[in-house]
Amino acid sequence: MTALAPTDDTDNVLELKNVSKVFGGGLLRRNITVAVDDVSLGIPRENPGIIAVAGESGSGKTTLARLMLGIIPPTEGAIYFNGHDIASLGRSDKREFRREVQPIMQDPFEVYNPFYKVDHVMMAPVTNFGLARSKSEARDLVVESLETVGLRHQETLGRFPHQLSGGQRQRIMVARALLLKPRVIVADEPVSMVDASLRATILGSIDLLNKELGIAVIYITHDLTTAFQISDNIIVMYQGSVVETGRVEDVIQAPQHPYTQLLVESIPRPDPSERWGSDMASQETGGASTEVGCRFAPRCPYAMAECTEEMPPLYRIGDTQAALCYLHRDSSLGNVQSISDVFKSSV
Numbered sequence: 001m002t003a004l005a006p007t008d009d010t011d012n013v014l015e016l017k018n019v020s021k022v023f024g025g026g027l028l029r030r031n032i033t034v035a036v037d038d039v040s041l042g043i044p045r046e047n048p049g050i051i052a053v054a055g056e057s058g059s060g061k062t063t064l065a066r067l068m069l070g071i072i073p074p075t076e077g078a079i080y081f082n083g084h085d086i087a088s089l090g091r092s093d094k095r096e097f098r099r100e101v102q103p104i105m106q107d108p109f110e111v112y113n114p115f116y117k118v119d120h121v122m123m124a125p126v127t128n129f130g131l132a133r134s135k136s137e138a139r140d141l142v143v144e145s146l147e148t149v150g151l152r153h154q155e156t157l158g159r160f161p162h163q164l165s166g167g168q169r170q171r172i173m174v175a176r177a178l179l180l181k182p183r184v185i186v187a188d189e190p191v192s193m194v195d196a197s198l199r200a201t202i203l204g205s206i207d208l209l210n211k212e213l214g215i216a217v218i219y220i221t222h223d224l225t226t227a228f229q230i231s232d233n234i235i236v237m238y239q240g241s242v243v244e245t246g247r248v249e250d251v252i253q254a255p256q257h258p259y260t261q262l263l264v265e266s267i268p269r270p271d272p273s274e275r276w277g278s279d280m281a282s283q284e285t286g287g288a289s290t291e292v293g294c295r296f297a298p299r300c301p302y303a304m305a306e307c308t309e310e311m312p313p314l315y316r317i318g319d320t321q322a323a324l325c326y327l328h329r330d331s332s333l334g335n336v337q338s339i340s341d342v343f344k345s346s347v
């Protein structure tokens with residue numbers, strides 16, 4: 001049993017408790033950005049499903065991803081893997097955590113030396129983590145994981161990154177993550193660099209990791225259409241706050257926060273008679289966010305006096321949805337403490 005075996009007091013593989021990340025400040029406390037504001041979330045070990053994190057540029061999605069991956073520490077709150085606070089892990093446990101929680105990044109090959117062949121990119125984790133006892137066992141492992149994501153080793157091994165298509169490169173990253181058999185994958189905009197025809201294949205590979213192998217997937221995107229396609233639950237962020245959360249069908253088909261409504265309205269529709277919305281960023285109506293109260297208030301068509309005075313709580317709306325908005329103040333269902341309280345089970 002490893003030191004990171006689950007503790008008795010939790011069913012979550014990854015848990016965030018009141019996590020905030022603040023950038024800037026310094027002695028003069030100027031130019032402070034609250035990139036992630038008080039997020040609590042539990043991802044269950046059993047049937048973890050796929051969780052989408054959506055929001056426009058600057059909403060805090062990548063910061064949340066980096067916190068979950070242990071790349072940056074929270075300013076407040078704590079993050080637990082199998083019940084262990086990742087801030088207090090020793091060197092070898094931290095290494096184990098890094099193996100268990102794997103990233104799939106936007107432009108993966110940017111981080112690799114272009115003179116390394118695919119073989120090197122795939123073999124490095126096998127060697128670093130001692131996953132095979134011989135060279136032939138290592139090669140078998142690599143070939144198997146390439147095939148799992150629909151890549152033929154004859155067409156990928158022996159090549160340089162630039163000799164592959166964007167879609168192939170991205171799938172190599174999925175295969176690489178798969179080699180390590182992680183418990184959690186954090187995929188940050190994994191399909192933003194590829195064209196529509198490849199998007200489905202890559203999302204299919206990610207879906208497979210979740211459904212066949214039980215790996216928890218955090219799918220970070222600015223695109224609600226793909227979020228709807230592959231995720232079970234969704235978190236919508238706006239300027240660091242989680243403004244709406246819940247079962248993806250509920251949140252996208254009946255959005256309850258004015259910001260989510262704006263996002264949903266901006267999804268392009270295949271009906272030529274309907275005016276196409278543009279992307280989310282162009283929907284911005286400007287206006288600085290308030291330092292206290294709801295960050296969306298300056299843009300909100302329903303803003304009331306209290307919206308700029310105090311941040312609303314996450315009001316529960318039904319079993320599988322919650323919104324951070326005073327419009328739902330009369331909800332008799334109360335507030336949710338952890339975002340995942342309104343997640344639907346993925347089974």
Ligand SMILES: Nc1ncnc2c1ncn2[C@@H]1O[C@H](COP(=O)(O)OP(=O)(O)OP(=O)(O)O)[C@@H](O)[C@H]1O
Binds near residue numbers: 055058
């Ligand atoms: N290292 C940093 N130092 C200072 N500010 C930062 C840093 N990283 C992020 N920020 C700020 O935190 C906020 C959230 O950034 P983040 O990258 O998490 O957003 P995002 O939703 O992932 O955006 P995008 O979709 O453009 O990647 C932004 O205002 C950003 O400028």
